Amino acid sequence: MTTPLVEVRDLVKHYRPAGWFNRNAPSIRAVEGVSLEVAPGETLGLVGESGSGKSTVGRAVLRLEVPTGGTIRFEGRDLADLSPAELRATRRRMQVIFQDPFGSLNPRRTIGASIAEGIEIHGLAPAAEIPARVDALLEEVGLDRNYRHRYPHEFSGGQQQRIGIARALAVEPAFIVCDEPVSALDVSIQAQVLNLLLDLRERHGLAYLFIAHDLAIVRRIADRVAVMYLGTIVETGPARTVISDPRHPYTRALVSAVPHPDPDRQGDRIVLEGEPPSPSAPPPGCPFAPRCFHSQRDRRCDQERPLLRMVEDRQVACHHEG
């Protein structure tokens, strides 16, 4: 077994709601004890609906958030132990691609300058070689090299996302957090960007933490998946088997809710009752218990939080599975 590139142990992140009016409001328990690993060259899909805590996990892994508890190791080193200079050097190895690439590009700099920035900061190439590097990066993400003199607003959403990817690649990372990278794109463009991410992974041996709400997209790119609900992982294992044969009732509902593009293959749809509880007042037992339809659901589900345990090829957090 290889050493994981990224190793998250018992991550907890609580937020104090901002503002004087909220001074007595309870904390928002965004992440409640999440552990995960990503091996070099591997893609872990982190799936969940809004409020599940998936993006918070991504931000904590990059140390864009300071965790309330738990540890995050990158290439074996605890990020909390690193000096600011060491953290900067480590950050070069871990990059991020956001849902909204326009928001992460400086509107007043040409895209060539934005892409060159990381190379300059980290001294990855002599100044004379930087323009050639930028050209190569633009071509690699499927853009014309003449585009480097243009500004972000001159590009479509899909092109902006390609620029965001070129910018992440510029510093030669080993690991990229992809936070909903295609969910704002039109479907024909979404497929192009997804294929690009697959190509780059292969060519550069990249590892991805691929955060998405869309299981069908995750199915295409992830080796393993972790399904989050209300701040915890409820099921994790190989993408293929977890999605084709989900065990946790929430995963089952999530899989069945994915619309199937074939009128004759609709199957039995599980339509969940209600909506997730508030992360500031999670239920005391299983977080999914208030909406659970499992035939053996009992009082224990309301009282005791189930822990992840091995069920065949994956881990499931349910008292009545495995």
Next chain:
Amino acid sequence: MTLLDVHDLHVAFDGSGHQAVTAVDGVSFGVGRGELVALVGESGCGKSLTGLAILGLLPETARTLDQSKVVFDGTDLTTLAPAAMRRYRGARIAMIFQDPVASLNPVMRVGAQISEAIRAHGRATRQEARARAIALLAEVGIADPASRVDAYPHQLSGGMRQRVMIAIALAAEPELLIADEPTTALDVTVQAQILELLDTLRASRGMAVLLVTHDLAIVASRADRVLVMYAGRIVESAATRDLFHAPRHPYTRGLFGSLPTLADGSARLAPIPGIVPPPDRWPSGCRFHPRCPVGVDRCRRDVPPLVDIGPRHTAACWVTGAEANR
């Protein structure tokens, strides 16, 4: 019997320069009573403008051109004066949008907003309207409607707010509901609930639904017919099963190739190359030709008409249209 008959609809924006920019370019289709028709396309194809034009709700910079007809139950809505239009809009034809937050009044209780809609379109006392509002909240699947009727929008989740919008839309018992991306902002499990609700209401009330969406996958199980738009025009229309099993237009085929599914198989998708052109840069001839894998010379020059290629199946393509008629 056709409830809505849209004929040769054109919508143009007043350009910043001298020329108007056409955004909907000769769209024709019908919706029968109780039928669920999906209008599918990517951003900028004109699908939302089509929905807004039916109700006369276009933005100020846009207008419907003269040849357009929107015939609802025998009356051409484009000829109506604003006062007469109000007897249709919100009353016989209702509309819901992607973002319920923007459509709801944040400082008014949801029950009062539903009651307002009930009283705007019919006679009812305050007590009657409140009782009807509670019944409507129950009908759209809101648990504990008698207490939720007094909630403010911010106290409800996104899914519940969309249900409230549907309740308001139902207040006047419309015969047609235009739903513009009603589930796009919602989580997938909530999306399934709202689609189920729209389908239930259509059956229980015999209400026709025009579902405007970018998502081909969600229409598979719900729509009777699908219209596919590209760059301001309908490029293919068919019964849902025919469209999904035998898509004919290269753009429709490209959309299917782009669509990720849960099935096993290659990770790589087969996307359409290039980008969706904005309305001021539509290419000549068939507007899909720069991205098309099967295009011929003629596609650059001549606009392909929407022709029958099978029973109730039309496509606007020189190549696949000719195949069918050979």
